[in-house]
Amino acid sequence: MYIKKILVVIALLGIVVLAGFSWYIYDVIFSSNTSFSEETVEVFVPTDANYSQVQELLEPYVEDLNEFNIVAQKKGYINNVKAGRFILKKGMNNNEIINTLRSTNEPVWVTFNNQERLEDLAGRIASQIEADSIALLKSMKDTAFLREYGFNERNALAMYVPNKYQFFWNTSALEFRERMRKEYNNFWNEKRLAKAEEIGLSPHEVMVLASIVQKETSKVDERPKVAGVYMNRINNGWKLDADPTVIYALKDRLQNFDTIIKRVLYADLTIDSPYNTYKYKELPPGPIAMPDISSIDAVLNYEDHNYFYFVADVENFGYHKFARTLSQHNANKRAYVKWINEQKINR
Structure with a gap:
């Protein structure tokens, strides 16, 4: 009878210990283990990162790193680290955190516009994805790549059509370049190619002329009218006589694209x-x-019109006054020169 009681006690103790251990395991896996007050935080895991690096990244956001390590070991994450941008939510448990880190790489929105050189573009992109500006610039200027797709270093900027694109944060420089090449081909669809042929310009020439139009006016509604002036000059065998190209030439000669020329x-x-x-x-x-x-x-x-000249409109800033004849243009220009002299703008 005494032995039977002992066995019962041992059995009960075993059940209690097992229950306690089970509860501990459950608590380690399924109880909240975040330490941040925000609703979400971003964790950026670099390419080729090891588990020690992940621990350093998680330390500010995880309440008990030791418990996290236990679950990471059990789920095989320690030897299977994934690169990317991961969103952790307040109140996540270790199981949810690990599932997020190994299978939920969240994309980022990449935007760019108004860059004057590949160097500027590379710096802009490097601030938004993992690839650094040196690797990006090297890939953008790769001679073999440019030759294969009909570009050169002077016109390669045209391949990067400004827009808002989704990328994974851990996109490499080569992956970014390849994606943008495909986006360029998609942009130049049959409709746009037919339009370019209709006006007698190649896609490269369209991009060059569009860059001049872009610099001439910030007013989107005025751009077709400005483009019409330049197309009139081209179709009549004139030089473009575009001030923004002179400004670019000066910057290019000085190799200083930060200088401001007004x-x-x-x-x-x-x-x-x-x-x-x-x-x-x-x-x-x-x-x-x-x-x-x-x-x-x-x-x-x-815009199809008969204008050949334009100058900044000092009565409607941001827009321009257009003229059909040189005498009309000179009258408009006198008002502009008078205004710019009054502002004491010498350069």
Whole structure:
């Protein structure tokens, strides 16, 4: 009888211990283990990161790292770390955190516009995805790639059509470049290609002219009208005489694209550069800036009119006054020169 009681006690103790252990395991796996007050936090796990790096990344957000390690070991995550951007929610348990880290790489929105050079674009993209600016620029300037797809270093900026794109944060430089090449091909669909052919320009030439239109006016509704002026000049064998191309030529000669030039001087018009459309009739060898879609479509669907000249409208800032004849233009220009002199803008 005494032995039987002992066995019963041992059995009960075993059940209690087992229940306690089971509760502990349940608690480790399924109880909340976050330590942040925000609704969500982002964790960026680099490519080729190991588990020790993940621990460092999680330490500010996980209440009990030891408990997390136990579950990570049991679920095989320690030897199967995934790179990417992961969203942790307040109140997540260890099981949910690990499931998120190994299977829920959240994309990021990548945006860019108004870049003047590949260097600027690479820096802009590097601030939004894992790839650094050096790797991005190297891939963008890769001679073999550019030659294969009909680009060169001067016009390669045209391949990157400004928009809002979804990427995984851990996208490599080469993956980014390949995606943008496909986006460029998608952008130049049959309809746009037919439009370019109709107006007598290649896609590259459209992008170059669109970049000039972009720099001439920030007003989207005015861009088709400005594009119409330039198309009139092209169709009549004139030089473009576009001030923004002179500004770009100056920056290119100085290799200083941070300089601000508010006024083009007569002396600037003589600078010997393929970008100077006061000196050369041909379009510049590449875009002088990254044209957005509204500028590109403004060229493809330019306004049909008889204007050949335009100058900034000092009575309606941001817009321009258009003229059919040089005498009309000179009258408009006098008002602008008077205003700019009053502002004491010398450069």
